[in-house]
Amino acid sequence: MDMKMKKLLFMLPLLLAVLLAAGCDREPRERTLEPSQCKVYYSNTAGTGVDWVACTPQTENGPARIDELLEQLDSIPEERDLKLTKPEVVALNAHTLKDGNLQLDFGENYGEVMDAEEDMLLRTAYVLTLTQVDGVDTVEFLSGGVPLKDSEGKPLPPASADDFITSTREEINAYNSETYTIYFAGSSGDKLVEKKVSGIYSTSIAPERIVMDAIMAGPDDQQMKQVIPEGTKLLSVSAVDGICYVNFTEQFLQPMPDVTQKASIYAIVNSLCELDGVEQVQFSINGEVNREIVQELNLGSPFTFNDDIVEEE
Numbered sequence: 001m002d003m004k005m006k007k008l009l010f011m012l013p014l015l016l017a018v019l020l021a022a023g024c025d026r027e028p029r030e031r032t033l034e035p036s037q038c039k040v041y042y043s044n045t046a047g048t049g050v051d052w053v054a055c056t057p058q059t060e061n062g063p064a065r066i067d068e069l070l071e072q073l074d075s076i077p078e079e080r081d082l083k084l085t086k087p088e089v090v091a092l093n094a095h096t097l098k099d100g101n102l103q104l105d106f107g108e109n110y111g112e113v114m115d116a117e118e119d120m121l122l123r124t125a126y127v128l129t130l131t132q133v134d135g136v137d138t139v140e141f142l143s144g145g146v147p148l149k150d151s152e153g154k155p156l157p158p159a160s161a162d163d164f165i166t167s168t169r170e171e172i173n174a175y176n177s178e179t180y181t182i183y184f185a186g187s188s189g190d191k192l193v194e195k196k197v198s199g200i201y202s203t204s205i206a207p208e209r210i211v212m213d214a215i216m217a218g219p220d221d222q223q224m225k226q227v228i229p230e231g232t233k234l235l236s237v238s239a240v241d242g243i244c245y246v247n248f249t250e251q252f253l254q255p256m257p258d259v260t261q262k263a264s265i266y267a268i269v270n271s272l273c274e275l276d277g278v279e280q281v282q283f284s285i286n287g288e289v290n291r292e293i294v295q296e297l298n299l300g301s302p303f304t305f306n307d308d309i310v311e312e313e
Contacts, residue, residue, distance in 0.1 A: 033054055038057060040072045040077075041125035041129045042077045044081060045083055047121065049121075051081075052128075053082070055072060061134045062133065062134055073086065074086060074092070085122040086122055092104060092105070102140070104141055105143070105145055108144035115236055115247075115287075117236070123141055123159065126139055127139045127160070137160060140156075140159075179197065180207070181196060181271065183227075183271045184219045185259040185260075185264070187224075189258045189260060189263060190309075191263065191311040192263060192310045192311065193223070215227065226256075227263060227267040227268070229251050229256050234246070235247040235287070242278065244272045244273075245284065246283050246284070252283075265299075269306065270309075
C-alpha cells in the first residue's frame with residue numbers, strides 16, 4: 001500500500017447500529033458445512049485472524065449471490081468472538097464482475113481509516129467469502145476508483161483464495177513453543193547483542209507482536225541495555241507483503257543517554273527481520289511516516305537487517 005494506506009491514525013469505529021442478517025440463515029458454532037451452505041468470514045475480536053460461520057444462501061450460485069454475501073460481510077456476526085472487518089464509515093460504493101474478476105470499489109477514506117493489519121484482514125475475509133461464488137475467481141480492491149497499492153506503490157493484483165492463510169477457532173486457541181531472536185544494545189550502547197527468548201505462545205498472537213513486546217519489556221541481562229526511550233508507547237505493529245510496519249508515539253524520537261539512536265532503530269529492525277517473511281521494517285510516528293534524519297538514517301524509508309552493528313562473538 002502507498003503511504004496514505006499506511007496511516008494508523010484512526011481506530012475502528014464503534015458499530016452502534018445492529019445490522020440484521022437477511023437472506024442467509026446463520027448457524028452459529030457450526031464447524032461442518034453442508035453442500036448447500038457457504039462460509040462467511042469475519043475477524044476474531046483480537047484482530048489477529050479470520051474465522052467463518054456457515055450460512056445457507058437464499059439465492060442462486062451466481063451474480064445474485066455476490067450481493068447476498070456482501071450484505072452478510074456487512075452484518076454483525078452473532079458470535080461474540082467475531083467482528084466485522086469493514087468499519088461502518090467505510091462504504092462499498094460499487095462492485096463489478098468481469099471475466100471472473102470481482103472489483104470492489106470502497107470509499108476514498110479507506111486508507112485513512114484502515115491500518116495495514118485491518119486492511120489485510122478485510123481483504124482476506126472478502127476474498128475467501130466471495131470466491132465461493134460460481135464465476136468469481138479473483139477479487140480486486142479499489143478505493144475511490146483507484147486500485148489499492150502495495151508497499152512499493154504498485155497496484156495490488158487481483159487475489160484468489162489461495163493467496164491467503166486462515167486461522168480456525170481451533171488454531172486461534174492453540175499454543176506453540178517458540179524461540180525468537182531479540183536484539184538489545186550491548187554495554188557500549190552503539191552495538192547490538194542478540195538474546196534468544198523462548199516460551200509458549202498463543203498462535204493467535206502475531207510473531208511481530210511477540211517480538212515487539214519482548215523489546216518493549218527490555219533485557220533481563222545486566223550486560224544488555226534497553227533500546228526503547230522511556231515513555232514510548234507501541235501503537236501498532238503488523239507485517240504485510242514482506243514489510244513490518246511499526247508505529248510508535250513521538251517519544252521514540254527522543255535520544256537516550258547511553259544508547260545511540262542508530263542502535264535503538266536497528267535493534268528493532270534486526271529483531272523483526274529475523275522473522276520468516278519479514279525483509280524490511282517501516283517506522284511511523286503517531287501514524288505518520290516521519291522523514292526525520294536520525295544519525296544519518298532517514299526514518300521515511302524502510303530498513304533492512306544490518307549485520308555490521310551486531311557485536312562479534
